[in-house]
Amino acid sequence: MKRSCAYVLTSSKRKGGLARFPEAPSFDLDLFVFKYTDSAGSKDGKMVMIFMDAEFTGLDQVKPDLISIGLVDEAGHEFYAELPPSHYAVQCNEWVHFNVLPHLWGGKYVQSVAEIRSRLRTWISRIQEQAVIVNDCPDSDFRLLLWLLPDWPQNLDLEPILFTAWAMGVDAQPELEARMARYHTGDRPAHHALHDAHSLRIGAMYARENGWNYKLLQ
Numbered sequence: 001m002k003r004s005c006a007y008v009l010t011s012s013k014r015k016g017g018l019a020r021f022p023e024a025p026s027f028d029l030d031l032f033v034f035k036y037t038d039s040a041g042s043k044d045g046k047m048v049m050i051f052m053d054a055e056f057t058g059l060d061q062v063k064p065d066l067i068s069i070g071l072v073d074e075a076g077h078e079f080y081a082e083l084p085p086s087h088y089a090v091q092c093n094e095w096v097h098f099n100v101l102p103h104l105w106g107g108k109y110v111q112s113v114a115e116i117r118s119r120l121r122t123w124i125s126r127i128q129e130q131a132v133i134v135n136d137c138p139d140s141d142f143r144l145l146l147w148l149l150p151d152w153p154q155n156l157d158l159e160p161i162l163f164t165a166w167a168m169g170v171d172a173q174p175e176l177e178a179r180m181a182r183y184h185t186g187d188r189p190a191h192h193a194l195h196d197a198h199s200l201r202i203g204a205m206y207a208r209e210n211g212w213n214y215k216l217l218q
Contacts, residue, residue: 047157048131049074050124051204053196054141055100058093065091066144068104069116070194071123072201073131079123080194081116082109103192117148124153132216133160134204159216163204168212176203 052071056064068082082104092101111119124131131153135141138160152158165177180203188195208214 046129048127048129049134049161049201049204049208050127050131050156051134051197051201052141052145053135053193053200054144055096055191055193056140056144057088057091058096059140060093061091064140064144066148067092067096067100068109068193069120069145069148070192070197071120072194072197073127074201074205076201078194078197079120080105080109081111081119082106083113083116084110087113099191103189103195113148117151121149121151121153124156127155129155130157131155132157134163134200134214135160136162136164136200138162157216161214161216163200163207163212163214165203167204167214168207168210172207172210176207179203179206 050071050073052069054069055067057067058064065088066083067088069080071079133142133145133156142160146152165173165180168176180199183199183202184190184195188198190196190199204212204214
């Protein structure tokens with residue numbers, strides 16, 4: 001969950017578009033200009049939602065670096081990892097320095113890019129059904145996931161689902177916002193990738209149970 005997320009639907013040839021994000025070795029990011037499609041789901045109509053959040057060095061940066069990533073599936077199974085400080089410390093903007101870095105766990109959660117790539121691909125691939133990423137800021141987070149996973153898991157859809165507290169309209173926004181905010185406590189602060197992924201899961205699953213008409217972005 002970000003301080004603010006400018007959700008940009010542009011090509012990399014225009015200011016503010018995909019060119020802001022790091023290139024993924026096996027992906028042409030020009031292919032990932034997000035737009036709505038009419039339906040979500042695999043051919044048999046079943047998809048497992050994976051709720052994902054990433055923390056990175058700044059929304060104001062041309063090529064932000066990934067700091068940490070958290071994912072939670074529908075059953076509550078978790079994945080969390082942090083990159084070494086040498087990967088991001090110099091580039092962090094002031095807001096990230098004071099609002100993200102203090103919440104990092106460090107220790108065993110700090111791993112190399114290669115280790116995180118391997119663990120994350122294994123974690124996603126264990127899901128038997130087709131899976132889809134649900135995220136509140138895919139213009140940044142999902143592109144960093146593309147960079148992190150050049151060897152894309154076969155069971156993971158290449159389009160994410162956008163979810164925010166506004167997903168069901170203005171009338172439902174206060175309830176969704178409140179439900180998501182209640183997850184956060186002093187021990188589970190916002191602006192931590194895993195805690196924000198859990199908060200997103202709470203809101204999105206409540207919305208789905210109450211008629212949310214979700215759509216893939218492509």
